[in-house]
Amino acid sequence: MSVLKRLWPALVGIFSILGLWQVLVVVTGVPGYVLPSPLSVLHAFASHQQLLWHHAGITVIEIVAGLLIGCISGLGTALALARFHGLRRTLLPILLISQAVPLFALAPILMLWLGYGMTAKIVMATLIIYFPVASTCYDGLRQTPQGWLDLAQTLGADRRRRLLRIQLPAALPALASGMRMAASAAPIGAVIGEWVGSSQGLGYLMLNANARMQVDLMFAALLILVTFGVALYFTTDAVMRRLMPWHEDRTGATS
Amino acid sequence: MSVLKRLWPALVGIFSILGLWQVLVVVTGVPGYVLPSPLSVLHAFASHQQLLWHHAGITVIEIVAGLLIGCISGLGTALALARFHGLRRTLLPILLISQAVPLFALAPILMLWLGYGMTAKIVMATLIIYFPVASTCYDGLRQTPQGWLDLAQTLGADRRRRLLRIQLPAALPALASGMRMAASAAPIGAVIGEWVGSSQGLGYLMLNANARMQVDLMFAALLILVTFGVALYFTTDAVMRRLMPWHEDRTGATS
Amino acid sequence: MTSLGFSLSQARLAFSGQWLFDGLSATFAPGSWTGLLGRSGSGKSSLLRMIADLPIPDTHALTLTTDDQRPLAGRLAWMAQQDQLLPWRKVIDNVLLGPALRGHPSAAQRQHAMTLLDDVGLRDKAEQWPKTLSGGQRQRVALARTLFEDAPVVLMDEPFSAVDAITRLELHELAARLLAGRTVLLVTHDPLEALRLSDRILILGGQPALLSDFEVPHGQRPRALDAPDVQRMQSQLVARLHSAPHANIEGSTP
Amino acid sequence: MTSLGFSLSQARLAFSGQWLFDGLSATFAPGSWTGLLGRSGSGKSSLLRMIADLPIPDTHALTLTTDDQRPLAGRLAWMAQQDQLLPWRKVIDNVLLGPALRGHPSAAQRQHAMTLLDDVGLRDKAEQWPKTLSGGQRQRVALARTLFEDAPVVLMDEPFSAVDAITRLELHELAARLLAGRTVLLVTHDPLEALRLSDRILILGGQPALLSDFEVPHGQRPRALDAPDVQRMQSQLVARLHSAPHANIEGSTP
Amino acid sequence: LALVLIASGPAWAADDDDTTETTSLKVMLDWYTNPSHAPLVIAQQRGFFEQHGLDVELISPADPSVPPKLVAAGKIDMAISYQPQLHLQVDQGLPLVRVGTLIATPLNITLVRADSDIESMQDLAGKSIGYSVGGVEEVLLNTMLEHNGVAPDDVEMVNVNFALTPALIGEKVDAVTGAFRNFELAQMAQEGVKGRAFYIEEEGVPTYDELIFIANRDTLDAHREAYTRFMAAIEEATAWIINHPDEGWKAFKASDPALDTPVNKKAWYNTIPRFALRPAALDGRRYEAFESFLLERGQIKAKSPLSRLAVDLSQP
């Protein structure tokens, strides 16, 4: 029940978007090859189910793997930056630069390095998640209230334990914010990867459908992708909340 | 001097990357169409200066406009979400979904509506910035310590003033984190826009060069873009710090 | 400003199924000062929050009636146990928080806030950030902010706990002067303070807790510390507090 | 554990160019309790921070010598003016913060922490989150955390300010019992508390501030409150505090 | 429809000599400017458009699937597209029609490294083949494979998104299909790798027009005479290029300094023989044959009449 209750506003949102979209299509009379109506998308969805689920399975694996690796390495980087002062001066600008590089400009080249298999897509999804997570975590780790740091000092904590037992828990709310955002961005990374080189996955399917002007099929694939992105957001939100039973987040991301 | 001192670690980072890259190219003997050496990129940079600056000028306008509009509308959305409870239930999922949609799947539609002029690109950059800012700001606005909210209540603040005078300043550190991240993502938005349809701008130049296998020219354009992204990050950081003279951010994003 | 009395009844509060108190009632006469004492954790701060209509996570209820039958909201000043200064407002702007949250502080209000800061001995800190203040200084700014509100009903939760003995006495004088005619409910842990400032002393104690009255010395507030009945009553009050039923702390014989 | 004395000299501190104190020195005998009094903002907390070698934003210097010539770091417990409980650790885990920051708390340490919580009257709150505690309960947890450290040198900044009179007396007993033989520096605003617990009283006052001694009653700590010289000396101490040079607060005659 | 075409005929005839008023046309290329677009660039550069009373704006997209949509939506007047895709688009209901031809032969080839062991298309069995998704690559390749006795399931097709040459010379794939014979071969040579090409029309695929001009069928009549003038300008530009190839290259690279690369220069000369000499002329047989081919292969749902696919502007 509580899961349903959490998902409920999301469902309302999705359906209100669908309604708006249908109205938009009807009112503006925009042709189907530009923007298909939700009904025709649903129809495409129903008639291509098997195809869609097959490709969706692949993309989901890429997304989840990318999200996990991206979050873990982002968090790791943030911890390393907070832990080692020397590292910060060199690693931080590199991090920044890596973020400023438009990924898909590099995507073709990445593909040449990593081949057209799943690895490349996971790397893309990872890269897209990595920076926001590293950046928000690091921002969070830097803003520990002084009083707690003082306490750690007089209690004889070494830098490592201070980081893990004081700074990290104190940064959890900031971290949750970053992870939530990363979760909803993860599908984009995988799809870019599939666009640039692949023979499977929702991105590939979308590209193919687009080239054949099967715009309704493309939107059906998009629908799966978006649903998955949103689901990932709420899952991440729930996980982070579970990690912070002490935290009072009054209004909640989901309510 | 202080500006130089701030930029100094960034410069070190950039040059260490360049060095590593040159070594990598020389050692692995990777061909120029896969990864050009920094020297050949510099050469391309020098020999196409006029071309590059011309396109850079256009992209910079798109980025800055997109960043400003994205930040303002993102902040506005977050404030509206925090202000109006009813809005939250419907707007938040829509926001989420809009983030989960791979933007350039929608790019052709945007182009149809907005034409292939600069507007479309500014809209793309705006959209890419909009969500992270809205999301982090909203997260920040929700986490005002209860004591301050109690104070606002007994002092007879209306919801609007409570939001602007209590919740907003309390969220500034979270907001700064979001804006910094958005700043370094802004160039990506503009480039995606240019990717879809334009005859000007660095994104156009890059993809064009890539299609012609002038990978050195592509990297020269990338270099400008990245430099600009990093500069934007530090500018945003400086602006946000100026907005929070009371805030103790001990280690600083730049040190 | 006319004084405003109020009374509460049926006050009940439980945390995780256990009643802290149930069925409390009390009347606060217009312009009277009431000292509220009680063991740590007996529910004093919670009672103040309930009167101020502030959110409380668990089961609670309270019937509050003012003498003029109109709601208390907007006619009440509340000083919390923590100072709650806003780090992004300079000291003077923290004092001016009330007017800033209701509109724009006028020049006259600014002037008045400055006078109050002077009263609490912090005129020279007016333009500093709160983070540069000592614990006692922060509490004095919070006091100035509360005094600024000039409300007919004032709830204060241990308002002088962080200042030294001398400053405390001076602040007693100041509060008595500026809050004359206001209906004040003052939570304190210092029996002497209660005896010095109250028209009436209430003790919250028991399981679930009840409010019981304690007789106060004669004479005008603030009473001199060396008045004989103040000294005498202090020992009685401490004895009374001690006898109030409460989970005992190990090894206690003062 | 053998007692550890220490002395400080050349202590100086300025904020934004103004000297709070300059050239302070004091000796703290092994196992002695020193009460530190002074007006709000005189620099007591800052002095404690300097002794604990905690960061201070502005100009400061201090020469600290321990009796055994080895650094104080690691042999010192510090209880701040704010409770600084970690919201993500349950009450018991906050008491166990020291061992958790130096390794892993053992079962015996957990047992001991539980005993301490029992001592401060919070055994039944051990598994709760800090946000469910009242102000005085939070302070008692912070006290338990400090007592747990069992350090030879203990710095306490107004450790009993948020608890009621009875609990305070009980905590005095507890602290005296558990910190016997430790060298304790206790900042307090309550003259009676200082007289009850100190072997020696130091008053920080003046502009720039100096440390001056105040005579303490005879007898073993903790002294009974109704001992005649405690009562007598209280008035003397208040008078002395009052006469200490300090920016006057308007309208003050206690 | 025929009625409408007839009705609009005389209007165009009357306007033919009167080129005093200028018509603006937005024309979208299929991809970034390259030597295949030479007639457009030269017509612009040397004023042929102007002489025909046209003010033409050339726009490049980064995604070849975009221009047809923009034409169908009426956002631009004309676009360059590919004949095979046109059939799919019309089948999906896009109101598009071919109004001219830019390159009148297939450019499509399947390309392997000359130093590989793939001597003929038979050897592709068990290999990986890169392509960029255009909509018909799969069916074209499958036809070629079947023609050579290879089962389509025996090859692995990989979308490499326009990075055909790098994927091939980087040996990430064994072959690429959908490469252009005028361009990719030159590009490989530039990187010092020789290529071996298999020509699509020699491997069992009906021949077709590679690059065509498409316009919106619904608004064709309103623009008919402008498009006719446009084709005349293209025709003149093509003739001029064939007559003056070297001067033409200079004019071409002058239009955008980024075009001045050795590969483009080589491609320039490779492309010249492939331009349609009579851009407006329509070979209806090609369209019907390819339509049948696609229908047979299950790529379209139904056959469209020729008039819905292509028009000859000069034939009312």
Ligand SMILES: Nc1ncnc2c1ncn2[C@@H]1O[C@H](COP(=O)(O)OP(=O)(O)OP(=O)(O)O)[C@@H](O)[C@H]1O
């Ligand atoms: N970061 C700072 N910047 C400027 N001034 C400061 C800063 N920190 C403290 N001060 C000033 O130093 C003085 C001493 O502060 P401190 O906290 O040591 O006082 P205290 O004696 O502990 O007072 P209290 O009894 O109120 O806690 C105060 O006047 C305070 O304003």
Ligand SMILES: Nc1ncnc2c1ncn2[C@@H]1O[C@H](COP(=O)(O)OP(=O)(O)OP(=O)(O)O)[C@@H](O)[C@H]1O
């Ligand atoms: N959110 C909560 N959840 C559970 N219990 C709570 C919560 N808030 C307060 N309590 C409990 O309610 C009791 C009363 O708290 P309150 O703060 O009112 O005490 P108090 O009388 O003000 O004490 P003090 O003198 O220490 O400030 C305490 O025992 C506390 O543990």
Ligand SMILES: [Mg+2]
């Ligand atoms: Mg309380």
Ligand SMILES: [Mg+2]
């Ligand atoms: Mg202090």
